[in-house]
Amino acid sequence: AQRVTQPEKLLSVFKGAPVELKCNYSYSGSPELFWYVQYSRQRLQLLLRHISRESIKGFTADLNKGETSFHLKKPFAQEEDSAMYYCAASGGGADGLTFGKGTHLIIQP
């Protein structure tokens, strides 16, 4: 069965500290990986996708096929990063997303 695991339900760090949100996946074939973010009272929105290798809002995520991981990182956390973060996987094309349970990130001043 397709599965996405985010081991941390809650992660609290101080402003300026590095952040790493963990994501591991178990998926047949070559899944496509995404990070979605949901700020308070806002819609779910795409943060990163694995194929583009881009940096958005200072966040990066590297796909490690050997470890089946797609961890999200940011070197210096900012208060506006506080949100719910979901890692998600898809089989591509018009396939649905399988979400992890999410990590609630709190950045303390």
Next chain:
Amino acid sequence: DTEVTQTPKHLVMGMTNKKSLKCEQHMGHRAMYWYKQKAKKPPELMFVYSYEKLSINESVPSRFSPECPNSSLLNLHLHALQPEDSALYLCASSQGWGINQPQHFGDGTRLSIL
């Protein structure tokens, strides 16, 4: 227009009512999705439409009936729902082909069953 629009934002209905949720996108996307999200849980896939044809039904009870009248619209018809069906219903769309194309989500319809 880069948004997915869902109506209504809130819906309260009794177990014997019939209602519909609507979703619209004008991004030229050919895949549209319905997800159900319970409080403090991740979204769970319900249905996928690809090129206006139902391609995935995740064993959803028949009291939920999806419909895709055209490439821009997606409906979810509700009938005889149960209290446990109270949740946030999210619509999403994506290009439907190509590599690593993301899904764009609407704000959702918050449904309460009395």
